[in-house]
Amino acid sequence: MTAYATILAALQGDTTLAGILTGGLYDGTEINDISRQATPAAYDDYSELKPCAILKPETQAPAGPHPDGSRLFVTIWFYQQNGSAAIDAGRVRAYQLLHRATLAGSDGLWDVRHVNDLLGIEMQALGVPAIMSRYVATVNRG
Numbered sequence: 001m002t003a004y005a006t007i008l009a010a011l012q013g014d015t016t017l018a019g020i021l022t023g024g025l026y027d028g029t030e031i032n033d034i035s036r037q038a039t040p041a042a043y044d045d046y047s048e049l050k051p052c053a054i055l056k057p058e059t060q061a062p063a064g065p066h067p068d069g070s071r072l073f074v075t076i077w078f079y080q081q082n083g084s085a086a087i088d089a090g091r092v093r094a095y096q097l098l099h100r101a102t103l104a105g106s107d108g109l110w111d112v113r114h115v116n117d118l119l120g121i122e123m124q125a126l127g128v129p130a131i132m133s134r135y136v137a138t139v140n141r142g
Contacts, residue, residue: 003072003109004029004057010103011055011076011094020090021078023052034079034126042079049128051086053078053094058134060141067098068142073115078131079123087131091117096133108140 001009011017012025016074023034031038034054042052071086076094078087099114114135123130 003137004055004074004080006103006109007074007098007112007135008055010097010101011053014093014097017090017093017097020086020093021051021053022086023050023080026054028054028056049079049081049126051078051080051090053087060139063138066140066142068140069110070139070141072133072137072139074137076135077123078133079128081125081128082132084120084129087129088119091131091133094106094133109133109141110138110140112137127141 008027016027024039026039034042034052036043036047042050044050054077056075056077058075060070060072063069063071078090080087095114098112101112103109103112113136115136118132121130121132
């Protein structure tokens, strides 16, 4: 399992996070973004967006001292129709799951660290509040 897939599995496998993100947590390598066509389960019967998130790989860069070491940056984009209480709770839960974690299941994934959050974003394409959390995973590419 790749480092990205291991991080995604850790997030999707957590029942507490699933209870917060009732619209689901999606794989950004399979879908481009949240939409009624790509992620219909993210919307309620009134076509309003439930609290949901999408994990996206961002960039991978070499990192020493190991010659095959690298840093894989991933972002979690959280969305909800109104307010931000649920997605903020999701952000906190993701931090509890990932920050300073050594996740099992991936060859070469050393650890995951929180990098930063962008709070109070309005996602113009969806017309909803959003939060973005960035993490970096230290991995062995060798």
